[in-house]
Amino acid sequence: FFKYQENPEWHGKKVLVTAGPTIEPVDPVRYFTNRSSGKMGYAIAEEAAARGAEVTLISGPVMLDVPHGVHRVDVNNAKEMWEAVNARFEETDMVIKAAAVADYRPSEIVQEKVKKHQDNWHIEMEKTHDILKSLGEKKQQQILVGFAAESEKTEEYGKNKLRDKNLDAIAVNNITQAGHGFDGDTNEVMLYFRNGREEKIPLQTKAMVATALLDALTNFFLRQGS
Ligand code: CTP
Numbered sequence: 001f002f003k004y005q006e007n008p009e010w011h012g013k014k015v016l017v018t019a020g021p022t023i024e025p026v027d028p029v030r031y032f033t034n035r036s037s038g039k040m041g042y043a044i045a046e047e048a049a050a051r052g053a054e055v056t057l058i059s060g061p062v063m064l065d066v067p068h069g070v071h072r073v074d075v076n077n078a079k080e081m082w083e084a085v086n087a088r089f090e091e092t093d094m095v096i097k098a099a100a101v102a103d104y105r106p107s108e109i110v111q112e113k114v115k116k117h118q119d120n121w122h123i124e125m126e127k128t129h130d131i132l133k134s135l136g137e138k139k140q141q142q143i144l145v146g147f148a149a150e151s152e153k154t155e156e157y158g159k160n161k162l163r164d165k166n167l168d169a170i171a172v173n174n175i176t177q178a179g180h181g182f183d184g185d186t187n188e189v190m191l192y193f194r195n196g197r198e199e200k201i202p203l204q205t206k207a208m209v210a211t212a213l214l215d216a217l218t219n220f221f222l223r224q225g226s
């Protein structure tokens, strides 16, 4: 019984997957983060490795085991994720960016624990580095696949990100619909490709979504004739 099939197209390809949230500290005991279990990214990493790719998984803090055959690099915040991704980008064939990167971090990290003396606490936040956008600006042979979690105008916002970040494909999910994304084990995404092709991956387990996604992406490797 073969659960997975090695694809010749994926064999030996260097695939970088990011997964999970980032956490942005404000003092030694508190941080800002966002909702991401990491399950989607981990499922993609596992599936790519099963197809024969050389997979590096850059992971924010999550409660998941390292998938079989995958090399995991642990990071905490957006800056560390950027450094880990950027250091490996040149030699990478494909980046799949499933991570939920924090968009803002506290402008200053307070060195000592902040005591609750005041009734209100105003925290100034600054934007983090947009990792995917930077990759889109400097990419050469690399295939870039983004994710987008939207609560409205999913097609419009998704296609905007595809264009603005210079991606080859983007997987968009609508977080307001039941069973889509975040903590659960299921997901449904719309795939938009650079060439205008669209493909719906219907609601199913994240492992099955990963399989469908990689099937769809196989065409990119086929087209390169490698
Ligand atoms: N992303 C990234 N670096 C960031 C923020 C996002 O690399 N600092 C990546 C995500 O990993 C994802 C894609 O960009 O693959 C889209 O993320 P999303 O949060 O949907 O979009 P943003 O560009 O951050 O815009 P907004 O949150 O305002 O919708």
Ligand code: CA
Pocket (backbone or CB within 6 Å): 101, 102, 103
């Ligand atoms: Ca964001």
